[in-house]
Amino acid sequence: MGLFTSSIARKVTMSLSGLFLVIFLAQHLVINSASVFSPETFNSWSHFMGTNGLVQFVMQPILIIGVLLHFIMGFILESQNRKARPIKYGVFKGNNNSSWVSRNMILSGIVILVFLAVHMYDFFFPEIAYKYVSMGPEDPTRYYAETVGKFADPIRTFGYVLAFVLLGMHLWHGFSSAFQSIGFNNKYSRALQGFTKFYAVVVPLGFIFIALYHFLNQ
Amino acid sequence: MKLTLKIWRQKNGQTKGAFQTYSLDNVSGDMSFLEMLDVLNEDLINNNEEPVVFDHDCREGICGACSLQINGEPHGPDALITTCQLHMRSFNDGDTITIEPFRAAAFPVIKDLMVDRSAFERIQQAGGYISVNTSGNTIDANTIPVDKASADAAFDAATCIGCGACVAACKNASAMLFTSAKVSQFSLLPQGKVEATQRVLNMVEQMDKEGFGNCTNTGACEAECPKGISLEFIARMNREYLKASIKG
Ligand code: HEM
Ligand code: SF4
Ligand code: FES
Numbered sequence: 001m002g003l004f005t006s007s008i009a010r011k012v013t014m015s016l017s018g019l020f021l022v023i024f025l026a027q028h029l030v031i032n033s034a035s036v037f038s039p040e041t042f043n044s045w046s047h048f049m050g051t052n053g054l055v056q057f058v059m060q061p062i063l064i065i066g067v068l069l070h071f072i073m074g075f076i077l078e079s080q081n082r083k084a085r086p087i088k089y090g091v092f093k094g095n096n097n098s099s100w101v102s103r104n105m106i107l108s109g110i111v112i113l114v115f116l117a118v119h120m121y122d123f124f125f126p127e128i129a130y131k132y133v134s135m136g137p138e139d140p141t142r143y144y145a146e147t148v149g150k151f152a153d154p155i156r157t158f159g160y161v162l163a164f165v166l167l168g169m170h171l172w173h174g175f176s177s178a179f180q181s182i183g184f185n186n187k188y189s190r191a192l193q194g195f196t197k198f199y200a201v202v203v204p205l206g207f208i209f210i211a212l213y214h215f216l217n218q
Numbered sequence: 219m220k221l222t223l224k225i226w227r228q229k230n231g232q233t234k235g236a237f238q239t240y241s242l243d244n245v246s247g248d249m250s251f252l253e254m255l256d257v258l259n260e261d262l263i264n265n266n267e268e269p270v271v272f273d274h275d276c277r278e279g280i281c282g283a284c285s286l287q288i289n290g291e292p293h294g295p296d297a298l299i300t301t302c303q304l305h306m307r308s309f310n311d312g313d314t315i316t317i318e319p320f321r322a323a324a325f326p327v328i329k330d331l332m333v334d335r336s337a338f339e340r341i342q343q344a345g346g347y348i349s350v351n352t353s354g355n356t357i358d359a360n361t362i363p364v365d366k367a368s369a370d371a372a373f374d375a376a377t378c379i380g381c382g383a384c385v386a387a388c389k390n391a392s393a394m395l396f397t398s399a400k401v402s403q404f405s406l407l408p409q410g411k412v413e414a415t416q417r418v419l420n421m422v423e424q425m426d427k428e429g430f431g432n433c434t435n436t437g438a439c440e441a442e443c444p445k446g447i448s449l450e451f452i453a454r455m456n457r458e459y460l461k462a463s464i465k466g
Contacts, residue, residue, distance in 0.1 A: 006422055006423065006426055006459070006463075007392075007394075007422070007425070007426050007430075007432045007433070008422055008455075008456055008459045008460070009463070010432060011432060011433060011456070012456070012460065077432050077434070080431060080432060081389070081390035081391070081392075081431035081432055081434070083323060083429070083431075084322060084323050084324070084390055084391040084392070084429060084430055084431030085321050085322055085323065085389075085390070085391040085431070086323055087321050088321070089287060089290060089318055089321055090224070090226070090237060090316055090318055091287075091289055091290035091316045091318070092290045093289065093290030093291050094290075094389060094438065096290070096291055096295075096441070097291065097387055097436075097437070097438040097441035097442050098389070098436035098437050098438040098441065099436070099437075102434065102435065102436040102437070103389050103434075103436055105434060173435075173436075177434070177435040180435045180449065180452065180453050180456075181433075181435065181456060182456060182457075182460070183453045183454065183455075183456035183457030183458075183460060184453065185449065185450050185452075185453030185454075
């Protein structure tokens with residue numbers, strides 16, 4: 001039972017759900033990037049994702065469970081960690097022994113969570129309502145305009161960019177940390193860490209580029 | 219040199235503490251940090267004041283007792299040493315030095331700067347042993363061959379002195395570095411393999427019971443550890459723990 005209740009088990013949950021989200025994020029970026037070079041491709045990929053049974057009824061629920069597990073466990077860990085030091089230090093020089101991002105995963109996490117809430121409100125709930133509640137007609141060409149339209153608002157676009165900067169920071173520490181959590185630390189770790197840092201910079205930048213591209217092109 | 223010391227004073231575990239400021243003249247750079255506190259205490263005793271209680275024993279970096287948080291870092295600013303190995307030449311004339319006890323729910327303050335680190339002992343008792351019959355017919359340890367890499371790694375883990383700096387430095391007050399060192403020093407050797415499964419499960423369970431926080435891999439423990447215990451031991455323990463939980 002220790003596997004589900006111990007501190008290490010909770011870390012492993014964080015790690016596996018985080019790694020799963022990392023894979024999802026890469027796939028999401030690939031689809032989004034289609035919106036830059038070809039509206040038709042973007043529409044057809046989006047239509048596939050939105051109507052394919054496997055994606056809708058197997059992968060989507062897994063993703064939702066993954067996100068829920070990740071951030072609920074994140075809050076549980078954070079609250080336990082706070083309790084583990086009830087009296088704070090008068091002077092604490094954290095920067096001398098660890099990075100700011102690694103000590104503030106909950107902060108970057110909360111910003112991502114707020115972003116996700118807006119993201120659900122913008123895309124996911126209207127999508128679900130359109131498809132499964134109001135039973136809107138199937139229109140495989142509607143996605144591009146719907147998506148690009150969201151980036152007309154400068155405040156929304158700014159919030160989007162900010163969220164992805166924070167996501168990059170989250171992953172700068174989190175992606176490589178996830179391997180340590182599941183016990184993967186060996187001669188390949190240095191190379192792997194290089195890759196995780198590359199991912200943490202390039203993938204969020206990709207999302208930011210796409211958002212700014214649509215913002216500036218309307 | 220002349221120093222201003224901001225020292226945490228607390229009567230006992232039940233009362234609240236607070237910082238008090240003292241000034242100290244004629245501190246020599248050749249004094250160790252603890253000798254500097256000895257001088258302060260002599261002054262306090264001469265003035266009929268309560269001396270500052272702090273933990274110490276060997277004063278040569280091997281017992282791990284001298285648990286002080288100095289200017290926001292366990293054992294002060296220098297790397298790979300304990301407080302008793304810290305010299306006053308690491309500070310400058312006119313400096314203000316803040317001295318606090320290690321802070322963790324699992325390390326309650328006994329008095330002033332002295333904390334109760336017996337949680338570490340209970341983690342050790344939960345599995346930090348091997349079952350060898352020592353009743354007179356003990357076989358020579360060298361009759362069991364051990365490969366050099368494992369022996370070296372086990373020795374590295376065994377250099378942990380249980381000082382608690384890892385807990386003090388960690389933003390989560392996590393004891394993963396200590397526990398992983400104590401798990402690994404046995405499990406890397408053939409004599410320790412026999413009880414390996416139960417050991418890691420029991421020691422982690424005890425660690426959690428004591429109220430230490432969860433590891434978030436910030437690496438602060440490794441950076442502050444006076445013995446340079448590596449984060450690799452934490453990964454190794456996580457691995458062992460997963461294997462052991464699946465085996466049951
Ligand atoms: C929904 C809001 C989110 C919150 C509140 C959140 C919170 C956290 C927290 C507090 C941690 C540190 C926990 C620990 O190290 O024990 C963490 C780790 C991590 N997060 Fe997130 N996160 C969120 C979203 C994401 C997303 C979208 C991704 C990936 C695309 C992600 C990937 C990771 C990874 C890989 C780790 C490292 C796990 C480990 O160290 O084992 N997180 N998250
Ligand atoms: S791991 Fe290092 S810092 Fe932690 S108790 Fe052992 S010697 Fe001290
Ligand atoms: S007094 Fe023993 S290590 Fe410092």
